Amino acid sequence: MGGKLADVGFLGFDVFGTVVDWRAGVARAAAPFLEHHGLRLDPFDFANAWRALYQPAMEKVRSGQRPWVRLDVLQRENLEQLLAAHGVAAGDIPEAELADLTRAWERLDPWPDAVEGLARLKRRFAIAPISNGHIAGMLQLARFGGLPWDAILGAEVSRTYKPQPATYLQPLDAAGFAPAQAAMVAAHNADLRAARALGMRTVFVRRPHEYGPDQDTDLRAEEDWDVVAESLTEVADILGCL
Structure with missing residues (x-):
């Protein structure tokens, strides 16, 4: 059972895009905000534009241009940057509204197959996010969507962001697994490329x-x-997790 993953005991998951549908969730939260403030922007375009600021913001941390900060800090800064690009000063928006919209990233629906697939995979493997998300955000996201993690690992454990090696290796070490005993699950080829280079x-x-x-x-x-x-769920089928 398990084929090439016969010796694997741990599955680490990318979350944004692989397990949850960030675009629809952010657009859902953005729609009333944009309407209330008279911003004639498509909510899905707004979500994509906000996400487009994600990697450049993390790169400043990865490269040492700025000290480590959690993803929620970066997401808030990116939101303010995006609003400024459309002529809206963050100081003109009530703080409670900005904070609530930033928390949209903690209220994202799982893809339709995700909860069932995770539950089935958990019967055989230890499962946890290896995500750029911060621990508090991942906790809220799990509670919102019913994600049955065994633990929450990832960037806040290593205090850097993927694809830096520590973002994979330190969470594995904390969970008690060597890279060869673990697999990375992701919808992004670059994420898997970085994990494979470390022996996952x-x-x-x-x-x-x-x-x-x-x-x-x-x-x-x-x-x-x-x-x-x-x-x-197809992953669970392939790995014999009934």
């Missing part, structure tokens, strides 16, 4: 609508990942 096994889950109908990245497995599937 790899599971690609295709999410062709993560960025919407015009998505042009991560539409296929770009390498011979150990498992390639269309859903987390």
Whole structure:
């Protein structure tokens, strides 16, 4: 049972895009905010634009340009930057509204297959996020969506962001697993590439609508990942988790 993952005891999961649908959740939260403040922006375009600031903000931490800060800090700064680009000063918006909209990233619906798939995989493997999300945010996201993690690991454990090696290795060490005993599960080829370079096994889950109908990245497995599937329930099928 388990084929190439027969010796694996731990599955680490990318969360944003792989387990939860960030675009729809952020757009849902943004729609009333944009309408209330007279911003004629499509909520889904707003969500994509907010997400586009994600990697540049983390790169400043990865490169040492700024000290470690949690993802919620970066997301709030990115929100203020996005609003400024549309002529809205953050100081003109009530603090409670900005804080609530930032927490939209903690109220994201799982993909339809995610909860069932995780529950089935948990019967055989220890499961936890290896995400750029901070622990408090991942906790709220799990409670909101019913994600049955065994632990919450990731960037806040290592105090850096993927694809830095420590973001994978330190959570594994904290959970008591060597890289060869673990697999990374992600919808992003670059995430799996970084994990494989450290000796982890790899599971690609295709999410062709993560960025919407015009998505042009991560539409296929770009390498011979150990498992390639269309859903987390299919991953469970492949690995014999009934």
